[in-house]
Amino acid sequence: MNKSAAPSRLKPARAHSGGSEGHAVPSVGAMPTDMEVRAHADHHASLRLWLRLLSCTTRIEDTIRQRLREQFDITLPRFDLMAQLEREPQGLSMSELSRRMMVTGGNVTSIVDQLEKEQLVQRQTQVGDRRSFTVSLTEAGRSAFAAMALAHEGWVVELLGPLAENEQTQLHQLLGALKSGNRTHQKEKS
Numbered sequence: 001m002n003k004s005a006a007p008s009r010l011k012p013a014r015a016h017s018g019g020s021e022g023h024a025v026p027s028v029g030a031m032p033t034d035m036e037v038r039a040h041a042d043h044h045a046s047l048r049l050w051l052r053l054l055s056c057t058t059r060i061e062d063t064i065r066q067r068l069r070e071q072f073d074i075t076l077p078r079f080d081l082m083a084q085l086e087r088e089p090q091g092l093s094m095s096e097l098s099r100r101m102m103v104t105g106g107n108v109t110s111i112v113d114q115l116e117k118e119q120l121v122q123r124q125t126q127v128g129d130r131r132s133f134t135v136s137l138t139e140a141g142r143s144a145f146a147a148m149a150l151a152h153e154g155w156v157v158e159l160l161g162p163l164a165e166n167e168q169t170q171l172h173q174l175l176g177a178l179k180s181g182n183r184t185h186q187k188e189k190s
Contacts, residue, residue: 034059060159067155072148077101079152081111082137082145085121091136093126120144 034055065076072079084092084100092100098108112135115121120141126132137145160168 060156063159064152064155067151068148071151072144074148077103077107078111078115079145079148081108081115082120082141083149085135085137086142086145086149089136091124091134094133094135097135115141 038051061076068074068076068079080101081097084097094105094108094112097112098105101108112121112123116123119138121135122138123133123135126134163171
């Protein structure tokens with residue numbers, strides 16, 4: 001491997017899960033992927049940091065994905081869609097769901113179809129445009145999501161538990177500065 005390779009070239013290839021939701025699912029019994037093993041002491045500190053952030057995010061996401069499936073028989077993309085709807089009781093259009101989740105309209109349609117079959121969401125035709133729909137949680141969907149969200153919060157607290165509260169606060173502030181800096185850098189390039 002070229003030691004000066006750009007971080008974007010080091011993005012891991014993830015096998016497609018075979019589902020229509022566009023997210024990979026780790027195979028049962030597989031060791032978690034650790035992108036940080038690609039880093040070497042002679043790599044730039046920024047590259048090593050990027051790989052560590054990516055590894056931590058992937059491990060946390062994979063654990064949450066697995067627990068959602070095991071405890072609630074739901075996928076992470078379906079949970080994410082329900083989370084968007086929980087924040088907007090009046091519902092969201094399919095295009096707004098697609099934008100917020102950063103996935104294609106086809107992926108959103110597939111997820112909504114599945115959740116609608118389970119009576120967790122409902123579609124309603126938008127006033128003035130019979131081709132557009134607003135999607136909202138049903139009462140059963142709100143109840144199911146409340147239970148999942150409570151468990152999800154507990155898992156996140158557990159998974160970030162190795163860091164003391166003051167360390168979590170410091171990391172949150174540092175990542176906030178990084179996030180703001182990236183926005184500034186992108187605006188300057190435009």
